[in-house]
Amino acid sequence: MIKSCYIHIPFCDTICSYCDFCKVYKIDKWIDLYLDNLEKEIKSNPVKDPLETIYIGGGTPSCLSPSQLERLLKIIDTLPKKEIIEYTIEGNFESTTKEKLLLYKKYGINRLSFGIETTNNELLKKINRVSNKEEIRKLLEEAKKIGLNNINIDMIYGIPNETINDIKNDLDFILSLQPTHISAYSLIFEKHTILTINKEKPVPEELELEMINKINQVLKENQYEHYEISNYAKANYQSKHNKTYWKNEEYYAYGLGASSYIDDKREKTTRSLTKYLNGIITKETEVLSKKDKIVYEIILNLRTKEGISLEKFYEKYQVELKKIYNYQELINNNFLIVENDQLSIPEDKWYISNEIIVKVLEGEINE
Ligand code: SF4
Structure with a gap:
């Protein structure tokens, strides 16, 4: 039985300088066409088992307009479901509004995942992001009032010129928001990203290790369990959806560039938006031998505590x-x-x- 499903929404309001995910600038008419094709893709390869976890990731799903979001949530609502244990949507604070939070609640979303990345304005500029602490605080208060209490915050460490003090400030602020879950990722200099093209220098290895140790120490002192290399959770708030991946269990996936794992096959949908918007939804298939499955099992399981x-x-x-x-x-x-x-x-x-x-x-x- 496959119990998890990932849906990819590739649109973003701005493009971060380190990002090599499958994403594009948002253009309204593309989003409408994308949702048409997403619906077709789901109908032509339907979910067969009742789902327990759903994850809408991106991109920045929250950058869709309320009506586009409602359409997306209605499409997802047609999927067979058991009792949904975890239903997550990713987003940024700038594009999330009270109206969208109410929609999330109406369609059964029960977990929000937001990227803060850093709170230092100079570093935010370097990674081409913006942030406003007071607005973040207000939005999360609004979410909690609506009953959306299960919140993940992403942070990044190792941004060029970042100091250990920046990490302490980020942790202070993030902890003041009392999220149930925190993901802390090391900045990776991927090929073809603006950071790499601009020849920015990574922080020295010793400093990066000092940052990791600081994050581990502070989060442990604040009762977050470090349960996966980049992930920390309060008791009972480990991500059930992401554990499907780390346990090497099968899952459905739909949308541009999304990868599914069904019946011993890993399938990756085209990353070409032009093709996808034209309904040419091609997939690259990797049929797994027993040995391949064992290798995945080792690589994925060993990421966890x-x-x-x-x-x-x-x-x-x-x-x-x-x-x-x-x-x-x-x-x-x-x-x-x-x-x-x-x-x-x-x-x-x-x-x-x-x-x-x-x-x-x-x-x-x-x-
Ligand atoms: S918001 Fe996320 S997906 Fe979009 S550009 Fe930034 S890191 Fe990439």
Whole structure:
């Protein structure tokens, strides 16, 4: 049974200088045409199982007008649902209004995800974003009055010229909003982004590590559990939808550039807006072998505090993980731990998790 569905809305009011997501400037007539084609895409590959989690991501879904948003929410409302446990929409504070919050509530959305990224105005300029603390505070008060209490805030660390003091200020402000969930991402210099083209310099590695440690320490002191490399939650507020990905479970996905995982196939929809708006919704398919699935299982599970359940791994693949990968030396050197049958990377090594995962995969036993 597939219980999760992702819907991608690629439109944004402004383009951030670090962004390599699938996004475009918003143009009203494109949005209307996009929704026509999204509806067609959903009808031609329908959701078959009752959903428990839905995630509308982007882009900036909140930049749609109220009538466009209502149309989107009505399309999603036709999907088969069980009891929806988590229904999230992403957005920014600038384009979210009380009218839109009321619409969210009306259609059953119960989780909001907003990007703040940083509170330093100079750094905001560098990443081409704006922010106003008082407006953010007012909007969240409005959301909570309406009953939308489950709120994630995204922050970014490692912006060129950022200092440890900037991180402390961001954390102070974000904590004052009392979100249930915080995602903290390290700034990545992706190819073809304005930051990279402008030859901006990343912060030194030692400073980045100091920032990670500060975030971990402050959020832990404030009772947020660090349950995934970039994610922290109050008790009972871990993201159920995102855990579908990290547990390597299957999910539906619709919209430009969206990737689904159904019946052992990962399918990626075209990133060409022209094609999509013309109803040419092509998909690249990766059919997964048992070994591919195991590799995904390792890469995704090891991002989390829980790690890999060795027992569940055996039930799923009918083979013991240690019989196909030799990772004992990583355990001996404390890069991996086994506790209660769970294999995981200790939190103090998460900043080098990619290197550790590569080492695990290099330990493949070829008989
Ligand atoms: S709002 Fe999000 S998707 Fe849009 S440009 Fe910025 S980072 Fe990219």
